[in-house]
Amino acid sequence: MTADPRMTGATATAARAPGPASGPAPAIELDHVSRWYGNVVAVNDISFSLGPGVTGLLGPNGAGKSTLLHMLAGLLRPSAGRLTVAGEPAWRNPSLYRRIGLVPEREAVHAFLTGFEFARMNARLQRLPDPDAAAARAIRTVDLESAAHRQIGTYSKGMRQRAKIAGALVHEPTILLLDEPFNGMDPRQRLHMIALLRAMAAEGRTILFSSHILEEVERLADEVLVIHAGRLAASGDFRQIRRLMTDRPHTFRIRSSDDRALGAALVAQPAVFGVELSDGRLIARVGDYGAFTAALAATAKRAAVSLYEVAPTDDSLESVFAYLVRR
Amino acid sequence: MTADATPRPGGDPPIPSGSIYDLGYRGYDGPRLGRRHAVGALFTHTLLSCYGIGRGGRAKIIPFVLAGIAVLPAVIAVGLVALARQAGQAGEFITDASPIRYETYFEIVGQIVALFCAAQAPELLGRDQRYSVLSLYFSRALERTDYAIAKLGGFVVALLALVLAPQIILVLGLTLSSPDLAEGLGENLPKVPPILAQAITLSAVFGSLSLAIAAFTPRRAYATAGIIASFIIPPVVAEIAREVTSRDISRWFVLASPPDVIGATNAFFFDIRPDSSVIAAARHPGELYLAVAALAVAACTGILIRRYQRITA
Amino acid sequence: MTIFVTLVDVTLRGLVGRRRTVLLVLLAVLPIGLALLARLGGEAPDAAAALDALVVRIVLPLIALVFGTAALGAEIEDGTAVYLLTKPIARLHIVVAKVVVAALLTAALVAPSALATGLLMGGSDEGLAATLAVTPAVIIGSLLYAAAFVAISVVTTRALVIGLVYVVIWEGILAGILVGTRIFSIREAVLGFAGVLAPDAWEGGLEAAQAVGLALVVVIGGVALGARRLAVHEVRGGD
Numbered sequence: 001m002t003a004d005p006r007m008t009g010a011t012a013t014a015a016r017a018p019g020p021a022s023g024p025a026p027a028i029e030l031d032h033v034s035r036w037y038g039n040v041v042a043v044n045d046i047s048f049s050l051g052p053g054v055t056g057l058l059g060p061n062g063a064g065k066s067t068l069l070h071m072l073a074g075l076l077r078p079s080a081g082r083l084t085v086a087g088e089p090a091w092r093n094p095s096l097y098r099r100i101g102l103v104p105e106r107e108a109v110h111a112f113l114t115g116f117e118f119a120r121m122n123a124r125l126q127r128l129p130d131p132d133a134a135a136a137r138a139i140r141t142v143d144l145e146s147a148a149h150r151q152i153g154t155y156s157k158g159m160r161q162r163a164k165i166a167g168a169l170v171h172e173p174t175i176l177l178l179d180e181p182f183n184g185m186d187p188r189q190r191l192h193m194i195a196l197l198r199a200m201a202a203e204g205r206t207i208l209f210s211s212h213i214l215e216e217v218e219r220l221a222d223e224v225l226v227i228h229a230g231r232l233a234a235s236g237d238f239r240q241i242r243r244l245m246t247d248r249p250h251t252f253r254i255r256s257s258d259d260r261a262l263g264a265a266l267v268a269q270p271a272v273f274g275v276e277l278s279d280g281r282l283i284a285r286v287g288d289y290g291a292f293t294a295a296l297a298a299t300a301k302r303a304a305v306s307l308y309e310v311a312p313t314d315d316s317l318e319s320v321f322a323y324l325v326r327r
Numbered sequence: 328m329t330a331d332a333t334p335r336p337g338g339d340p341p342i343p344s345g346s347i348y349d350l351g352y353r354g355y356d357g358p359r360l361g362r363r364h365a366v367g368a369l370f371t372h373t374l375l376s377c378y379g380i381g382r383g384g385r386a387k388i389i390p391f392v393l394a395g396i397a398v399l400p401a402v403i404a405v406g407l408v409a410l411a412r413q414a415g416q417a418g419e420f421i422t423d424a425s426p427i428r429y430e431t432y433f434e435i436v437g438q439i440v441a442l443f444c445a446a447q448a449p450e451l452l453g454r455d456q457r458y459s460v461l462s463l464y465f466s467r468a469l470e471r472t473d474y475a476i477a478k479l480g481g482f483v484v485a486l487l488a489l490v491l492a493p494q495i496i497l498v499l500g501l502t503l504s505s506p507d508l509a510e511g512l513g514e515n516l517p518k519v520p521p522i523l524a525q526a527i528t529l530s531a532v533f534g535s536l537s538l539a540i541a542a543f544t545p546r547r548a549y550a551t552a553g554i555i556a557s558f559i560i561p562p563v564v565a566e567i568a569r570e571v572t573s574r575d576i577s578r579w580f581v582l583a584s585p586p587d588v589i590g591a592t593n594a595f596f597f598d599i600r601p602d603s604s605v606i607a608a609a610r611h612p613g614e615l616y617l618a619v620a621a622l623a624v625a626a627c628t629g630i631l632i633r634r635y636q637r638i639t640a
Numbered sequence: 641m642t643i644f645v646t647l648v649d650v651t652l653r654g655l656v657g658r659r660r661t662v663l664l665v666l667l668a669v670l671p672i673g674l675a676l677l678a679r680l681g682g683e684a685p686d687a688a689a690a691l692d693a694l695v696v697r698i699v700l701p702l703i704a705l706v707f708g709t710a711a712l713g714a715e716i717e718d719g720t721a722v723y724l725l726t727k728p729i730a731r732l733h734i735v736v737a738k739v740v741v742a743a744l745l746t747a748a749l750v751a752p753s754a755l756a757t758g759l760l761m762g763g764s765d766e767g768l769a770a771t772l773a774v775t776p777a778v779i780i781g782s783l784l785y786a787a788a789f790v791a792i793s794v795v796t797t798r799a800l801v802i803g804l805v806y807v808v809i810w811e812g813i814l815a816g817i818l819v820g821t822r823i824f825s826i827r828e829a830v831l832g833f834a835g836v837l838a839p840d841a842w843e844g845g846l847e848a849a850q851a852v853g854l855a856l857v858v859v860i861g862g863v864a865l866g867a868r869r870l871a872v873h874e875v876r877g878g879d
Contacts, residue, residue, distance in 0.1 A: 066877020073726060075875040092871055097728045105877065106719040112653055124646040125727040131642075167723065179877065389801055396809065438808055446801045548714075548800050549660060552706055555804055556667070559702075563693055564674065570690075571678030 025087040026051050027175050027206035028072060033081035035067055042067040044230035045081070050208060054201045056221030057210040058321060064230040065210035066105055069179050072208070073102040085175060098126065101168035105179040107160060111153030115144050115163045118152060122167040131170075138166040143192055157184030165193070176200065178209035182216050194220045214321055226324050233324040250289050254282040255309040256300065265303040269295050283313075362468040366477045369469065373481025377447050389446050394489055397439040400427050401493035405500030412504055429518045430597040432493060433525055437586055440529065441558040443489060444537035449550035451478055452538060456545035461640035475635040479538055479628060486530035494522045521596035528592050532585055532620050533558075535627035542634045562586050565605050578609035582619050591616035643729050647737035650724075651711055655745060660710070664703050668749040671695055675760035688770040688841045690761055695754045696830055700778050701785060701807040704746045708789025709799040711742040712866075717797055722875055735790060735866040739859075742786035747779045754778050766841055773838035774830075781830035784855055787862030788826065794869040822846065829854045 026049040035043040043064045057065050070076040071083055074090035074097070083090060086099050110118060119138045123131035139148045142162040147155065152163055161184055168176065176197075182190050197220060201207050211217050217224055218238070226233040226241075234241045256262045259282040263275040266284055271291040276283040286292040300307050372381070378394070379387035404427035427435065455461055464474055498515050505511030540557060541550040561584035568577040581587045587606055594601035595613030655661070671694040678690075712735070715721040724734055758771025788806075793799035811827045822828045823846065831845025833855075845851065 070875060070877045075722065075725065076877075077872070077874065094730065095728050097726050100726070102722070102726050104719070104722050104875075106722075108719040110650065110654065110720050110723070112657065113650070121646055121650055122723065122727075124642055125724065125729060127643065127728065389798065389805075393805070438812065442801075442805055442808055445804060446798075548706070548710065551800050551804070552660075552663075552702070555808075556702065559698055559808075560667075560670065563698060564670070567674045567690060567694065568677070571674065572681045 025084075027086055028208065029082075029084045031082040033068075033071065033078045033083050035064075035071060035076060035079045041230050043071070043078075046227070046230075046232045047081075048225060048232065048235055050206055052201065052204045052206050053222045054197055054207045054209070054220055056217035056224045057208060057227060058212070058214070058217045058224050059210075059227035060212055062229075063227045065212075065227055066179055068227065069102070069177050069208070069210055070104075073100060073177055075102075098171060099174045101171065101173035101176045103161075103164050103168045103176075103178040103181055105183070107157070109152050109160060109164060109167075112151060114149050114151055115139060115155070115159070115166065116148040118163055119148075119166045119170055123170040126171040128171055134170045135166075138170045141169060141196065142166045143189075158186055158189050161185055162189070162193075173205070175206045176208070178207070180211060181209055182211065182213065190216070226321060228324065250286045250292075251313045252284045252286060252292075253309070253311045253313050254284060254296075254307065255280075256282065257306040257308070258303075261303050262300060262305045262307075265299050265305075266296075269299060271295060359468070362470070362473065365468045366473045369464075369474065369477035370481045370484075373451060373478050374485050377451065377482060377485035386450075390443065393439055393443045393446065394492070397436045397443075397489055398493045398496060400435055401432070401496040401500070403427065405496060405504065408501060409504045412506065427497075429494060429497060429522055430593065430599050431602070432497065433490070433529060433593045434590060434602065436490060436493060437529075437589065438558075440486060440489060440533055441555065441586070443486070444533050444558070445551045445554040447485070448482065448534075448537035448541040448554060449547040451482060452541045453545045453547050453550055456638075459640075461638065465640050471635045471638075472632050475542075475628075475632045479535060479631060482538055483530045483534040486534050487526055490526045490529055491522070494526065498522070518597075521598075525589075525593050525596045528596075528617070528620050529589050531624045532589060535624045535631065536585060539627040539630045539634075542631050542638075558585060562605070569605050569608050574608070578611065581605050581609045582611070582616075585623070588616050588620055588623070592620055643733060644737055647724070647734060648741055651738055651741040652745070654714065655707060655710060655741065660706060664706060664749060667703060668699055668753040671699060671753055671757040672760065675757040679760050686767075688767070688774075691754060691758055691770065691774050692831070692844075695750065695757060695778065696774065696781070696827060697812075699753055700746070700750050700781055700830070701811070701827070703749050704742070704782055704785030705789055705800060705803045705807065707742040707745045708786045709793045709803060711738040711786070711793070712790055712870075713793030713797070713799050716793070716873075719875075725870075725873070725875065730867075731870040732863070732867040735794070735863055735870055739783075739786050739790045739863060739866070742790055743783040746782035746786060750778050750782060751775050769838040770834075770841035773836075773842060774834040776837065777830045777834035777842075780833055780855060781826060784826045784829065784858045787859045787866075791862040791866040791869070794866045794873065823850055823854065826854070826858065829858075 028048075028050040030049070031047050033043060033046050034041065046068065057068065059065050067076060071078050072085055072090055074085075074093055077091045085096060088096055090096060090100075110121075113121065116135055116139055119135035120131050123134040123138075128134045139145055142165050144159065144162050144166060147159055152160060155163065161181065165178070165181065168178075178197075182193065185193065194216075197207055197209070201222070209220070223236055224238050224241075225235045254262065259277055259280075263277060263282050263284075266272045266275055266282075269292070271286055271288040273285045273287055275285070284292075296310065297307070375381050376386075378390045379385075404425055407425060455464070461474075465471060469477075498519065502508070502511040502515045505514065536557060537554045540553045544550050544553075561580075565577070565580040565584045565587055568580040571577075581591075584605075587603060590603050591601055591606045591611070591613065594606070595616060601607050671690070674694070675690070712721070715724070725731075755771060755775050758767065758774065761767060761771075789799060789803050792802055796802060807827075810821070811825045814821050828844070828846045829851040831842055832847060832851030833845070835842035835845045836848045836851070846854065
C-alpha cells in the first residue's frame with residue numbers, strides 16, 4: 001500500500017491512499033464507501049486500496065471494522081461509493097467467493113460437525129476437486145489435527161477460532177478477511193497464527209484483519225488502517241504515521257556522558273521543544289523528527305558529550321492510536 | 328495518592344502511578360424508592376413491552392395486528408347494529424341474531440389470545456434469559472419472586488386489555504346506538520360483571536400457563552411452539568376422546584383443555600348453555616370449571632415462581 | 641450434485657437430533673395414540689373427520705412450521721448461515737436444499753402418522769380409502785408448507801409466529817368465513833388433493849385444478865422468493 005504524498009502535518013487523515021500507478025489491479029479497493037443504518041453512519045466515506053501483504057484494521061469497538069469487512073465479503077451492501085475486490089464488486093457476486101475467505105467474528109459454527117467435517121463442508125461447497133485432502137491440509141495448517149474428529153461443540157474458544165480459519169483456508173483464497181481472529185486464543189496459538197498469516201502473505205496473498213488489540217496489530221501487520229467512528233483516521237506504516245504527526249512532540253530517551261550539558265545544548269536547537277532530566281536519563285521532547293536526528297550527533301559532538309543510548313519512547317502503535325482516537 | 332511522578336510520552340503532565348483518580352463520580356446516598364417501586368416499574372415495563380411500546384417499530388407489528396384482529400368483530404358488530412337500528416323493526420331481528428355478542432365473543436377471540444400469548448410470552452421471559460440479564464435484575468431491590476410476579480401481572484393485565492377492548496367497544500356501541508339510552512343501559516350494563524369475571528379468568532389462565540411454559544426455555548421458537556401446542560392440542564384430544572371412549576373417561580379430558588375450561592366458565596358466568604358439545608357432554612357443574620381454572624392459575628404461578636427461584640442467573 | 645448433497649446433509653444434521661425432534665415425534669404419535677384408544681374402546685369413528693381434525697389441521701402444519709422455519713431460519717439467527725452464503729453457489733441451490741429437507745422431514749413424520757392413524761381407526765372401506773387418499777396429500781402438503789415457511793424465514797426472524805398466524809387465522813378462521821380465501825389456503829389444497837383420490841371421503845377441499853394451481857404457485861413462488869431475498873440478505877457485523 002502506498003502512502004499519499006499529500007499527507008502532511010497534523011492532518012494525518014489519509015483521505016485517499018491510491019494504489020500503484022501501474023501493474024495489476026489492487027486486490028481490494030474502496031472509493032468513498034459509506035454505510036449507514038437509518039440515522040447511524042457505520043462507515044463514513046472511506047477510501048483505500050490494498051495489495052498483497054498483511055494489513056491491520058485497527059479501531060475501538062463500534063468503529064465500523066466489522067461493517068467494513070462484511071462489505072468486503074459481500075455480506076453488506078455499501079450505501080454509497082464503490083467497493084471492489086479483485087477488480088469486481090463484492091455485493092451479489094457469489095462466484096467471487098472462490099477467491100475470498102472470510103473468518104467472521106461471531107463464535108457460532110455448526111456445533112454438531114467435527115472440525116474436519118466443517119472444513120470438508122466448506123471445501124465441498126467451494127467446489128474443490130478433492131475436498132477431503134483440502135480439508136485435511138487446512139486442519140493441519142491450523143494445528144487442529146488432534147481434535148479434528150471431535151464435535152466443534154466440545155471445542156474451546158481458541159479451537160473454534162482455528163476451525164473457522166481452517167474453513168476459510170480450504171480453497172486457498174488470494175484474499176483473506178479476518179474479523180478479530182485472535183479472540184480467545186492463548187499466546188502460543190496466537191504466535192502460531194501470526195506466523196501462518198505472515199507466511200501466507202509472503203506467498204502473495206492479501207490479508208486484512210481487524211483488531212482492537214494494539215500488540216497484535218503491531219506484531220503482525222505491515223500496514224495499518226486506523227478507523228474511528230466510521231472514518232479512516234490514518235493509513236500506512238504506523239511508524240511513518242507517527243512521524244507525520246508533527247504537532248505532537250516525539251520523545252527521546254538519551255543516555256550520555258553528561259546529560260545536563262547535552263540538555264543545555266539541545267534546548268538551543270529549534271527542533272527541540274523541551275528537555276527534562278529524570279531517572280538518570282535525559283528526556284527530549286522534539287517537534288521535527290528528521291531535523292532532530294540530524295542535529296543530535298552534531299550537537300553532542302560540539303558539546304563534547306558521548307552518546308550511549310538514544311531511544312524513541314513513544315514510537316508505539318499505542319501512542320499513535322491514542323492520539324488519533326482522541327482527536 | 329503517591330507522589331511518584333512518571334513522565335508520560337507526548338508531554339502530558341506527569342501523573343502519579345498506582346492511584347485512584349477522582350473523576351467526579353459521586354455515590355448516591357439519598358432516598359431510594361425500594362422494592363415496591365421496583366416491582367411496579369417492572370410490571371409497567373412488562374405491560375408496555377407486550378405491545379411493543381418502548382421498543383422499535385417492528386416490535387409493535389405483531390401485537391397490534393393481533394389486537395386489531397381481536398377488536399375487528401366488535402367494530403363490525405357495532406356497525407351492523409347501528410345500521411340495523413336505522414332499518415327499524417327488521418333491524419331488531421338482525422341485532423338479536425347477530426353472532427357477535429358478549430357471550431360468544433370469548434370464543435371468537437380465544438384463538439387470537441392464544442396466538443398473542445404464543446407470540447409475546449417468549450419475548451417477555453426468553454430475552455432476559457438469553458442475554459443473561461437476570462443477574463442484573465436480581466442484584467437490585469427486586470427479589471426473584473418479585474420478578475416472576477411482576478412479569479405475570481404485567482402479562483395478565485396486557486391480556487386483559489386485549490380481551491376487554493372489544494367488549495368495551497361492544498358495550499359502548501350497543502348502549503349508545505339504542506334508541507332509548509336508559510333502555511340501552513338497562514340491557515347492557517348487567518352484562519358488565521360477567522364480562523369482567525370472564526375476562527379476568529381467561530387472562531389469568533392463559534397468561535399464567537403461557538408464562539409457565541415460556542420460563543423454561545430461552546429459545547423463542549421452542550416456547551412459541553410449546554405454548555400454541557398447549558392451546559390447540561388438548562381441545563382436539565378432548566373432542567376425539569369424547570367420540571371414541573366412554574363417557575366416564577372422556578368427561579375428564581375436558582378439564583385438561585384450557586380453551587374448553589374457559590369456554591365453560593364463560594357459559595357459567597353468562598348463565599347460558601355451553602356451545603361446545605364436548606363441554607355439554609361432560610356435564611360438570613360450572614363451579615367445577617371455575618375451581619379448575621383457579622387451581623390451574625395457582626399451579627402455573629407456583630411453577631413460574633419456583634422456576635425463577637432456582638434459575639441460575 | 642455434491643453441493644446439493646452437502647447442503648442437504650448439513651441441514652438434515654442440524655434439524656434432527658435435537659430436543660425439538662423428540663417433541664415433534666411425540667406430536668406425530670399423538671393421533672396414533674388416540675386411534676389406538678378408539679380401537680381399544682371398540683368405537684368406530686369417522687376416519688376422515690378424525691384425520692382431518694388431527695393430522696391435516698394440527699400435526700401437519702405444526703411440524704411443517706417447526707422444520708420449515710428452522711431449516712434456514714435457525715442458521716440465519718445463530719449466524720452459521722454465513723458459511724453457506726460466502727460460497728460460490730447460487731442462492732437458489734441453498735433455498736431448494738432447505739425446502740427439500742424440511743419437506744422430507746415433515747413428510748417422514750406426518751405421512752406415517754396419517755397412515756397409522758387411519759388404518760387403526762378405520763374398519764370400513766370408506767375409512768381405508770380416506771386414509772390412502774390423505775397420505776399422499778399430506779406429503780404434498782409437507783412440500784407446500786415447507787416452501788412457504790422457508791421463504792418466510794428468509795424475510796423475517798419472526799417467521800414462526802407469522803406462520804402460526806397464517807395457520808390459525810388465515811387457514812382456520814378466514815377460510816371458514818370468507819369462502820373466497822380458500823383458494824389461498826394450503827390446507828384446502830391438501831384436502832383437495834385427498835379429494836382427487838377419494839372424492840367420497842374428502843369433499844371439502846379445492847377442485848383439482850385449483851389445488852394444483854396453488855401448489856405450483858406456492859412451491860415455485862416460495863422458492864423463487866426465498867432465493868431472491870437470500871441473494872440480498874445482509875449479515876451485519878458484530879460491531
